[in-house]
Amino acid sequence: MLGLKLPTDPRWVNLAEKSIEEILTDHAYCEQKATSTNISLIQNYPEYEEMVDAVTPVVSEEWGHFKMVLEQLKKRGMKLGPQRKDIYVNELMKFVRKGGSRKESLTDKLLLSAMIEARSCERFKLLSKEVNDAELRDFYKRLMVSEAGHYKLFLDLATSVMGEDFVTRRWQEWLDYEAGVMERIDLRGDRMH
Secondary structure, three states: OOOOOOOOOOHHHHHHHOOHHHHHHHHHHHHHHHHHHHHHHHHHOOOOHHHHHHHHHHHHHHHHHHHHHHHHHHHOOOOOOOOOOOHHHHHHHOOOOOOOOHHHHHHHHHHHHHHHHHHHHHHHHHHHHHOOOHHHHHHHHHHHHHHHHHHHHHHHHHHHHHOHHHHHHHHHHHHHHHHHHHHHOOOOOOOOO
């Protein structure tokens, strides 16, 4: 369904399970950044009313996820650690086209969001099936469903802005680029991506 060209290395779940505090910390900050990104989309492209209307509830949902991750940390007697550089997202941001029309710019930002949601969904699915902690399995299963919905929403919004032919071609370029990013970056069990 997600179309990712390179699946996550199966060893990632085992590494993540050994670093639950770090994974939850990184996950919390991913949710905070998703909230900020969606707010920025609204602020920078207010003339796209359909997008504003669709993304507004996602802002609340992502912030709610941030709070839920904090609760998971607290339940385990863990603390939110410092925010770390997100190499995966930083590499993806290099692929966002510079210049061009506002429509093209918005479309690429929506596709960037769709890509991050797709990889998050894939990782959440792995955690929901493989992690030993039953509560975390259930937690990540619920979040996986939410991320899949966000992924589809961002692809649909991109299509409504630039049309299906353009988005289909550009999405394939994104999928190829993201697979290259996954090959280049180190496998880390303390990062969500």
